[in-house]
Amino acid sequence: MILSRWFPAITVMAMVFFAGAPLMIARAPYESTMGLVQKIFYFHVPAWIAMFSAAFVCGISSGIYLFKGKKLADHLAVAAAELTVLFGLIGLVTGPLWARKAWGLWWQWDARLTSALILWMIFVAYQLLRQYGGPGSDKLAAGMALFGMANVPFVYWSVNVWRTIHPTTNVVPTLVPGMSEAFLWCSVAFVLIFILTLSARVKLESHRAAIDRLYLSLDD
Amino acid sequence: MMRLALGKVKDVRRRKNYITTLLVILATGFLQTLTASSQNLLISSFTPLVVHVAQTQPAQDEFVPIDELPPEDQLPAAPLLIAAYAFAWIALLVYIWSLWRRLGLVERELADVARRISNRSGGA
Numbered sequence: 001m002i003l004s005r006w007f008p009a010i011t012v013m014a015m016v017f018f019a020g021a022p023l024m025i026a027r028a029p030y031e032s033t034m035g036l037v038q039k040i041f042y043f044h045v046p047a048w049i050a051m052f053s054a055a056f057v058c059g060i061s062s063g064i065y066l067f068k069g070k071k072l073a074d075h076l077a078v079a080a081a082e083l084t085v086l087f088g089l090i091g092l093v094t095g096p097l098w099a100r101k102a103w104g105l106w107w108q109w110d111a112r113l114t115s116a117l118i119l120w121m122i123f124v125a126y127q128l129l130r131q132y133g134g135p136g137s138d139k140l141a142a143g144m145a146l147f148g149m150a151n152v153p154f155v156y157w158s159v160n161v162w163r164t165i166h167p168t169t170n171v172v173p174t175l176v177p178g179m180s181e182a183f184l185w186c187s188v189a190f191v192l193i194f195i196l197t198l199s200a201r202v203k204l205e206s207h208r209a210a211i212d213r214l215y216l217s218l219d220d
Numbered sequence: 221m222m223r224l225a226l227g228k229v230k231d232v233r234r235r236k237n238y239i240t241t242l243l244v245i246l247a248t249g250f251l252q253t254l255t256a257s258s259q260n261l262l263i264s265s266f267t268p269l270v271v272h273v274a275q276t277q278p279a280q281d282e283f284v285p286i287d288e289l290p291p292e293d294q295l296p297a298a299p300l301l302i303a304a305y306a307f308a309w310i311a312l313l314v315y316i317w318s319l320w321r322r323l324g325l326v327e328r329e330l331a332d333v334a335r336r337i338s339n340r341s342g343g344a
Contacts, residue, residue: 037297040304047308086315093311094304101297193312200239200319207326214333218340 004203010196017189028182040098042182044091045172046190048116051087052152053194054080055123059149062142071209072202074138077145079201081126083194084148088120103165110164115155122148239320247313 021042031038058080064073095113096106107113122144129141159166175183287294 035297037300039301043305043308086311090308090311093307097300097304097307101295101300197316197319200323204319204322204326207323207330211326211329211333214330214337218333218336 004199007196007199010192010199014189014192014196017185017192021186021189024182024185027178029176029178031179034102037098037101040094042186043190044094044098045183046187047087047090047094049187050190050194051084051091051120052156053191054084054087054198055119055149055152057198058084058123058126058145059152062145062149066139066142066146072206074142075202075205075209076198077142078130078205079198081123081130081141081145082201083198084123085120085127086197087190087194088116088123092117092120108164108166110166111158111162112155112164112166115151115158119148119151119155122151239316239323243313243316243320 025039025042028039028042030036058077061073061076061080064070065077099108100106126141126144126148129137129144133140156169160168172183
């Protein structure tokens with residue numbers, strides 16, 4: 001309800017941030033060893049931030065649905081799971097494009113990349129379960145979402161425990177001026193688009209449930 | 221029930237308008253990215269590399285053909301960068317378009333149910 005009131009304002013803000021993103025990225029300084037290709041970072045990491053946020057929203061609301069049985073929590077979980085898949089896909093595609101130039105290979109089966117892929121596949125499985133699972137699949141999918149959410153800190157921290165060529169979590173806090181502004185700008189843009197699409201998707205799910213109720217009332 | 225259904229139709233219609241506007245802006249931003257990146261990045265991409273080479277490498281005694289460099293150094297960065305940004309923009313645009321389309325379907329279905337309810341209440 002509160003989000004509905006703020007929907008136009010958030011839409012305008014998201015437009016401003018996405019329209020300004022190319023300029024901020026173009027103005028950001030070049031990284032010394034990777035040069036131009038490092039600029040993929042400004043969409044790659046914010047996509048993962050949005051993906052992790054979506055996974056947390058999905059996991060928490062699935063927990064609420066499992067233990068309290070609130071339908072709105074289930075609608076939120078379905079919406080967030082779809083966005084987890086979307087933002088995860090952006091991260092999984094932009095990462096290898098960056099790696100091809102920076103590392104000389106598209107993919108490496110290290111802890112970070114593999115666990116991120118597994119996390120994404122958990123939420124794809126959630127979608128498939130909701131789509132084709134039949135009656136009772138909502139509770140099963142909610143359990144799966146909890147497992148997916150539990151995987152998020154592991155994915156984030158894996159890069160510090162098993163050192164590979166993937167940069168550590170220390171990169172973002174130590175960004176130089178110019179890079180940090182562009183990164184922050186793009187992160188805000190992604191968070192705003194996440195909030196907007198989540199809100200619209202929850203509404204869609206609520207309206208579908210309302211249609212079902214109306215059909216039932218027509219039958220009675 | 222009728223008022224609820226009509227209210228939901230209006231709500232969906234308003235939200236759909238916002239999403240349409242967002243879709244237009246995202247499409248504009250995507251085009252802006254393509255033009256800005258192809259112009260701005262092509263011009264400026266050589267400068268820092270030249271400066272970097274001048275600062276760190278000794279004077280060159282001979283020319284080295286590009287095919288003698290390691291494979292990762294021969295690969296141009298711009299196509300990968302443009303591909304990454306294009307994919308991100310297109311994925312977001314397609315998702316928002318699909319959301320807009322699904323909201324449209326729900327709107328039509330809600331209007332249909334509202335009409336049926338009004339017909340029934342009118343007939344009763």
